[in-house]
Structures are given as C-alpha cells and as structure tokens.
Amino acid sequence: MPEWLEVVWRTLCAVVVLFLLTRLLGKRQVSQLSLFEYITGITIGSLAAYISLDLESTWYLxxxxxxxxxxxxxxxxxxxMKSKTARDWLDSKSTVLIKDGKVLEDNMKKERLTSDELLEQLRSKNIFKVADVEFAIIEPNGGINVLLKKENQPLTPSHLGIKVGPEKEPESVIMDGxxxxxxxSRLxxxxxWLFTELEKLGVAIENVYLGQVDAYGQLYVDLFDDQLIVPQPQQKASLLAQxxxxxxxxxxxxxxTDDAQAKWMYEQCSKELDTVIDGVKPLLIR
Incomplete structure (x- = not known):
C-alpha cells in the first residue's frame, strides 16, 4: 500500500475511533475542562496524530x-461522582475572590490571578465596579461566577410583588415551510387551526421559515423575506381590554341606577370581576 494511502487510512480510523471514544466520555470533554480533562484532551489528540502519521511503528499500539x-x-x-474527597483533590475547590465588595488578595495569589484578569472577567459580566459585588468565586474549571449586592441586582417582577405566568417551552410547528x-398534536x-391562524396573519405556509406556538396557543412566525413585517398576536391583550x-x-x-338592590348587585359583580382580572392578568400581560 502506498504511504499516502496508508496515512489516509490511518487518519480515517483515528477520526472514527476518536469520535466514538469522545462520545463515550460525554459532553464535559467539549465544555469547560477540569485539570485532568484538559490533560486527557491534549494526550488523546497527540495519540490520534501519532496513529495517523507514524508509519514505522505498529499503528494498533x-x-x-x-x-x-x-x-x-x-x-x-x-x-x-462517588467521592467528594476525590472531586476536591482532582478538581480542587472553589475560591472566593471578592467578598462584600473587597478583593481578597491572598486568594488571588493562591489562584495566580492578576487584578487585570479579574477586572476583565467582571467586565465580561457587565460589572465595572468591584464595590458592586457581594461575592465573586472562581470555580474549579477556571470560570468566575459573581453575585451582585442586593441594591445592584436587576429589578424583577418578584421584587415588585408581581406574579407572572409560567414560561413553557414553545413548540415549533413550521420549519422551512x-x-x-x-x-x-402535542398541543x-x-x-x-394552523391554516386559520396563518390566514389571520395574512401569510402563506410556503413563505414561513419558522413558526412556533407558545403554551397559550398563540402562533408566532418568521418569514423567509425579512423585509415583511408580521403583526404580533393580540388575542391576550384584546381579552384583557374586554x-x-x-x-x-x-x-x-x-x-x-337609583335602585338600591341593582346598585348592590352591579357593585358586587364589579368586585368579583376585578378579582378575576387580578388572577388572569399575569397570563395576559406576557
């Protein structure tokens, strides 16, 4: 067999075996790596190159x-997975870098992290002032996670005591037309029903690149022609207004009315309807 053909054959074999073994190792090997996983990735890549190009050695070794x-x-x-001690020894533990807005210099030296690198990591999370940080922790994989002080955290509906409807995964009902x-059928x-909703929007099925239905039965579409503007569904807003x-x-x-009994009846109905509106409003203001 010619050498170039042998190299092709060995490379193909190495690619197939490497792919199968990487699938066996799981997704952690292609995400942020721990220390041992980093070493393993380098070694496996070197072995694959050796199998492909070293023609003088026995390739199956x-x-x-x-x-x-x-x-x-x-x-x-x-x-x-079975031992916390093994995890701590192999991957090390998380280390606090910032506490109560103050940088812990001893921990920074322990992790061999400079102030420039720390500030760069904070800026990548849209944080520009160390004083705004409650905690900053460097994880075993090298990533830095940050918790802002309470007064600097983004305002959410829960801070205002507002309940919102649950978010459920939308279903893609149209793909590539x-x-x-x-x-x-799952919905x-x-x-x-789909053709009726498309008719309301004034679009044809063949013009739809992607169509999704949320958990409340509203259809949202994206067209092949990005210049066209599709009106957003207004059923929930219309119902709330009614x-x-x-x-x-x-x-x-x-x-x-001057009738006392009728006046009382209308007032009671209004109060009960107001209670109903408060209950369904989180579902209708999405």
Whole structure:
C-alpha cells in the first residue's frame, strides 16, 4: 500500500475511533475542562496524530494507548461522582475572590490571578465596579461566577410583588415551510387551526421559515423575506381590554341606577370581576 494511502487510512480510523471514544466520555470533554480533562484532551489528540502519521511503528499500539487513556478518564469520572474527597483533590475547590465588595488578595495569589484578569472577567459580566459585588468565586474549571449586592441586582417582577405566568417551552410547528404534525398534536391542535391562524396573519405556509406556538396557543412566525413585517398576536391583550371594559361598564351601571338592590348587585359583580382580572392578568400581560 502506498504511504499516502496508508496515512489516509490511518487518519480515517483515528477520526472514527476518536469520535466514538469522545462520545463515550460525554459532553464535559467539549465544555469547560477540569485539570485532568484538559490533560486527557491534549494526550488523546497527540495519540490520534501519532496513529495517523507514524508509519514505522505498529499503528494498533496507538489505538490501545488511546483506549487505555479513555478508560482511565472514565474511571476517574466515576470516582469523582462517588467521592467528594476525590472531586476536591482532582478538581480542587472553589475560591472566593471578592467578598462584600473587597478583593481578597491572598486568594488571588493562591489562584495566580492578576487584578487585570479579574477586572476583565467582571467586565465580561457587565460589572465595572468591584464595590458592586457581594461575592465573586472562581470555580474549579477556571470560570468566575459573581453575585451582585442586593441594591445592584436587576429589578424583577418578584421584587415588585408581581406574579407572572409560567414560561413553557414553545413548540415549533413550521420549519422551512413544512408543517410539523407531531408538535401540533402535542398541543392538541391540527392543521386546520394552523391554516386559520396563518390566514389571520395574512401569510402563506410556503413563505414561513419558522413558526412556533407558545403554551397559550398563540402562533408566532418568521418569514423567509425579512423585509415583511408580521403583526404580533393580540388575542391576550384584546381579552384583557374586554374584561376591563366589562368591569368599567358594571361600575357605570351601579352609579347610574337609583335602585338600591341593582346598585348592590352591579357593585358586587364589579368586585368579583376585578378579582378575576387580578388572577388572569399575569397570563395576559406576557
């Protein structure tokens, strides 16, 4: 066999074996790596190159070494899952870098981290003042996680005592102009409903690049032609407006009548409707 053909054959074998073994190791090998996983990744890559190009050696010995490295890595990962001590020894522990807005210089030296590197990591999280930070911790994989002080955290509905509806995963019912029947059936819908909603929006199915239905049955579409503007669904906003109008009408009826019993009835109905509106409003203001 010509040498160039042997190199091609060995490279293809190495790629296939490396892919299968990497799949076996799992997603951690392609995310942020721990110290041992970093060493393992470098070694496996070097062995794969050796298998491909070293024509004078027995190539299957490289595969054996590759399998041994993967087996050792799997064994260490299993040990880490079973033992907290092993995790701390192999991956080390998290280290606090900032506490109550003050940089802990001894911990910075321990992690061999400069102030410039720390500030760079903070800026990547849109934090420009160390004094705004409650805690900053460097994780075993080298990433830095930050907790802002309470007064510097973004305002959320929970801070205002506002309840919002739960967020559920939308279902993609149209992809590349093709209808996806399985997601439709999971939502309890059908093609007839889909065509009706598309007609309301004034678009044809073949013009839709992506269509998604949220948990409340509203269809959102993205068209192939980005110059076209599709109106957003307004059913929920319209329903909320109608409920408020009904409440206002009941209050007006109560003020305009001279009958005491009717006035009391209108006022009670208005109060009950107001309670209903408060209950459904988190679902209708999304």
């Amino acid at each position: 490289g595969l054996i070494s590759l399998v041994v490295w993967v087996a050792v890595s799997l064994g260490i990962e299993y040990l880490q 093709n209808i996806m029947d399985e997601p439709l 309890g819908l059908n093609r007839g 409920l408020k109008k009904c409440e206002a009408d009941l209050e007006m009826f109560g003020l305009s």
